[in-house]
Amino acid sequence: xxxxxxxxxxxxxxxxxxxxxxxxxxxxxxxxxxxxxxxxxxxxxxxxxxxxxxxxxxxxxxxxxxxxxxxxxxxxxxxxxxxxxxxxxxxxxxxxxxxxxxxxxxxxxxxxxxxxxxxxxxxxxxxxxxxxxxxxxxxxxxxxxxxxxxxxxxxxxxxxxxxxxxxxxxxxxxxxxxxxxxxxxxxxxxxxxxxxxxxxxxxxxxxxxxxxxxxxxxxxxxxxxxxxxxxxxxxxxxxxxxxxxxxxxxxxxxxxxxxxxxxxxxxxxxxxxxxxxxxxxxxxxxxxxxxxxxxxxxxxxxxxxxxxxxxxxxxxxxxxxxxxxxxxxxxxxxxxxxxxxxxxxxxxxxxxxxxxxxxxxxxxxxxxxxxxxxxxxxxxxxxxxx
Amino acid sequence: xxxxxxxxxxxxxxxxxxxxxxxxxxxxxxxxxxxxxxxxxxxxxxxxxxxxxxxxxxxxxxxxxxxxxxxxxxxxxxxxxxxxxxxxxxxxxxxxxxxxxxxxxxxxxxxxxxxxxxxxxxxxxxxxxxxxxxxxxxxxxxxxxxxxxxxxxxxxxxxxxxxxxxxxxxxxxxxxxxxxxxxxxxxxxxxxxxxxxxxxxxxxxxxxxxxxxxxxxxxxxxxxxxxxxxxxxxxxxxxxxxxxxxxxxxxxxxxxxxxxxx
Numbered sequence: 001x002x003x004x005x006x007x008x009x010x011x012x013x014x015x016x017x018x019x020x021x022x023x024x025x026x027x028x029x030x031x032x033x034x035x036x037x038x039x040x041x042x043x044x045x046x047x048x049x050x051x052x053x054x055x056x057x058x059x060x061x062x063x064x065x066x067x068x069x070x071x072x073x074x075x076x077x078x079x080x081x082x083x084x085x086x087x088x089x090x091x092x093x094x095x096x097x098x099x100x101x102x103x104x105x106x107x108x109x110x111x112x113x114x115x116x117x118x119x120x121x122x123x124x125x126x127x128x129x130x131x132x133x134x135x136x137x138x139x140x141x142x143x144x145x146x147x148x149x150x151x152x153x154x155x156x157x158x159x160x161x162x163x164x165x166x167x168x169x170x171x172x173x174x175x176x177x178x179x180x181x182x183x184x185x186x187x188x189x190x191x192x193x194x195x196x197x198x199x200x201x202x203x204x205x206x207x208x209x210x211x212x213x214x215x216x217x218x219x220x221x222x223x224x225x226x227x228x229x230x231x232x233x234x235x236x237x238x239x240x241x242x243x244x245x246x247x248x249x250x251x252x253x254x255x256x257x258x259x260x261x262x263x264x265x266x267x268x269x270x271x272x273x274x275x276x277x278x279x280x281x282x283x284x285x286x287x288x289x290x291x292x293x294x295x296x297x298x299x300x301x302x303x304x305x306x307x308x309x310x311x312x313x314x315x316x317x318x319x320x321x322x323x324x325x326x327x328x329x330x331x332x333x334x335x336x337x338x339x340x341x342x343x344x345x346x347x348x349x350x351x352x353x354x355x356x357x358x359x360x361x362x363x364x365x366x367x368x369x370x371x372x373x374x375x376x377x378x379x380x381x382x383x384x385x386x
Numbered sequence: 387x388x389x390x391x392x393x394x395x396x397x398x399x400x401x402x403x404x405x406x407x408x409x410x411x412x413x414x415x416x417x418x419x420x421x422x423x424x425x426x427x428x429x430x431x432x433x434x435x436x437x438x439x440x441x442x443x444x445x446x447x448x449x450x451x452x453x454x455x456x457x458x459x460x461x462x463x464x465x466x467x468x469x470x471x472x473x474x475x476x477x478x479x480x481x482x483x484x485x486x487x488x489x490x491x492x493x494x495x496x497x498x499x500x501x502x503x504x505x506x507x508x509x510x511x512x513x514x515x516x517x518x519x520x521x522x523x524x525x526x527x528x529x530x531x532x533x534x535x536x537x538x539x540x541x542x543x544x545x546x547x548x549x550x551x552x553x554x555x556x557x558x559x560x561x562x563x564x565x566x567x568x569x570x571x572x573x574x575x576x577x578x579x580x581x582x583x584x585x586x587x588x589x590x591x592x593x594x595x596x597x598x599x600x601x602x603x604x605x606x607x608x609x610x611x612x613x614x615x616x617x618x619x620x621x622x623x624x625x626x627x628x629x630x631x632x633x634x635x636x637x638x639x640x641x642x643x644x645x646x647x648x
Contacts, residue, residue, distance in 0.1 A: 008506030016494050019535075221490035225551070228456045230479040231507045 009239025210289030
């Protein structure tokens with residue numbers, strides 16, 4: 001391997017792409033447009049939802065209820081009704097409310113005795129978008145309440161004099177839930193659709209760009225010059241990978257920033273791991289592109305590979321529907337798709353702050369995919385010139 | 387007798403034959419495409435410092451032969467050795483120049499960027515690279531278009547740039563497949579003057595052409611027809627042996643001889 005030659009090739013690919021402004025725009029802007037559209041379609045924020053409250057009824061409950069009342073006006077587009085414990089399911093089923101927060105009757109007593117009472121969030125759940133929004137709203141409300149109670153208790157312990165030495169952020173009760181009346185924790189944009197876009201877009205664009213670039217090398221005849229030169233097959237593949245990895249990284253970063261800053265999706269994770277997943281996927285994608293370009297005679301035939309390569313993955317890699325919910329016959333296919341593992345890894349890193357150990361299985365699978373594609377692309381390299 | 391070549395490939399050095407010694411040795415070379423025998427039992431030796439002209443009509447097997455010589459195609463049978471190495475060999479790659487029939491260029495890059503790329507994969511960097519690029523662009527009369535995108539070039543201009551790219555790294559042996567197609571007569575002459583100059587510097591050239599008037603500028607000719615070598619000699623000798631005035635008549639003479647042998 002000669003680094004200077006790999007750099008020469010990678011440099012050429014970067015220069016060619018930078019010159020193609022339309023492709024650049026597609027590469028960097030299209031993902032953002034698609035994500036914005038999906039976001040608007042999947043999170044319908046226009047309607048008003050109703051939250052049912054089952055308030056505590058025991059001794060000294062008034063203080064807590066007053067606190068809840070004070071917190072409520074801060075909630076946007078949220079109506080509240082008070083119901084009793086036995087009316088929860090019927091209220092939700094009737095559509096009078098979309099979610100309920102259930103306090104035990106003796107909530108205040110339990111707090112006073114230093115026990116941790118359980119607060120339950122119940123979601124109607126038939127519309128995953130609403131369920132997700134209501135869960136976020138209820139959760140926020142209960143958390144605010146918890147912080148407020150904790151602050152009051154700290155003050156009381158100090159006898160109400162001066163500033164407390166510390167304000168405990170520990171919420172003095174347990175939040176159970178959510179319990180779903182229908183459905184379950186569905187995949188919604190907010191929690192788990194956003195991270196997978198990094199994988200899907202970089203895989204798709206790198207695949208299309210590599211196969212077209214390689215096809216052009218073949219039809220222009222430049223591949224013959226390159227093969228006659230001292231550049232080896234391995235260097236050729238490496239050069240292509242290095243050139244396209246750069247664009248995949250820039251794209252991933254853009255998508256990431258867009259998710260965090262514009263769509264305001266919760267993100268906790270290690271950026272280096274996101275790039276590691278993106279890099280492994282790019283290596284596989286470049287080589288798949290080289291491999292499949294061997295079987296195409298023109299750009300139109302490359303386009304024909306797109307539904308085959310991308311369509312299947314969009315449906316079966318767990319982007320919209322969890323793999324566990326797929327028909328048993330389709331599940332084995334899911335497990336041979338690279339995006340299945342990339343999606344898992346990206347969700348883990350970005351939503352659950354997984355470390356490299358947590359996603360080692362997914363990383364290994366992506367590595368195997370990359371190596372397999374390298375083997376395939378080298379095997380067909382001979383055919384590229386003949 | 388050999389001379390050491392500069393070491394462009396890490397650790398792999400190779401010696402080029404001295405002037406007049408065998409550079410390319412081809413023995414019983416056959417290439418079969420299904421029923422078609424594109425190259426038929428061809429044996430020839432090309433010496434260092436020669437301009438060897440492969441002359442023949444379209445479909446006579448010139449391009450197939452060249453593609454096998456540069457290692458792009460595997461012969462069905464027979465052997466090729468270049469600078470004493472069996473083809474294909476990574477050792478000889480840095481010293482070979484190859485100009486394809488198609489002007490193989492990156493259309494979205496400028497003339498200069500195309501040349502930079504080929505320089506860099508042959509290990510030519512920095513000042514030497516810049517110097518060499520301007521020298522070659524001057525030579526093919528494209529210096530004023532150096533920073534223009536190749537996609538805007540005419541066929542002849544692409545052909546000229548293609549030649550410049552093939553020779554930019556000082557190859558010891560260059561395969562030029564129809565280098566003068568689409569090049570105007572004046573520039574064609576200047577190409578051949580340049581080939582002669584390269585020859586004098588010890589560069590071996592293998593040039594295929596179907597312009598028979600270019601044949602006289604080669605040191606030796608191989609006349610090819612239907613994959614076979616009709617005759618091989620200096621232009622002067624070929625004319626003398628056939629008793630003809632020009633190369634076209636001579637070619638037809640040898641072609642008729644081949645028919646008669648069947």
